[in-house]
Amino acid sequence: MSCGEGAVQGMAEMKAMPADAYLSLAHSYGHTLYGALRGAEPTRRFPGPQAMDFPGSSRDKSGDSSEEQSGEEEEEEEERGSEGKVPGKKPKERRSLRLSINARERRRMHDLNDALDGLRSVIPYAHSPSVRKLSKIATLLLAKNYILMQAQALEEMRRLVAYLNQGPPLAPPVYPYPGTAGPSAQDKCPAFPGGNSSLCKH
């Protein structure tokens, strides 16, 4: 699948990044982010529980609706001896077992997506109705680098406090973000306080 390749490549690139490269996503995942920040959030099909509970949902058109599978297919399935994991069960029992497994899995994935939404909500990027939400992989990579950036900022703050308390012996703090002269330079883009305005093209 080509779907994962980009992610893997992105991951590899992210690993090689310095800790202050939170915003270097603009390079590794730039096109994704740019696309995300430019385009409006499309109305993604999200059948919700009715995908399983109500066979008429949009998802069912793809033909993979478990509920709509005809009795014929069930019989064929039985003849083929598929789903051999539960050989002692009648086709209908197997079917209903499968459906409940599918529903659980669907619920699990929805929970995962809810968690990702929660993560998105605390990552500083453009939260506006006209901005498409971050992809899953971009969310994770951005979150990781945001954490690293915050840790670095915290460390720098500690150094600053120590410097102010103890005087000259310590070297003056260095701002961790290349190209920024300090807090005053960080207001270029409110969505990305790191100062890299390349992600602020919205």
Added chain:
DNA sequence: TAGGCCATCTGGTCCT
């Protein structure tokens, strides 16, 4: 039209 992203289904594996 190709590629990216996604939701869903499915079978396998591990754990309780």
Added chain:
DNA sequence: AGGACCAGATGGCCTA
């Protein structure tokens, strides 16, 4: 046995 987790497969939608 049943549930959770995972990865592969599939097909739909959207954008460049």
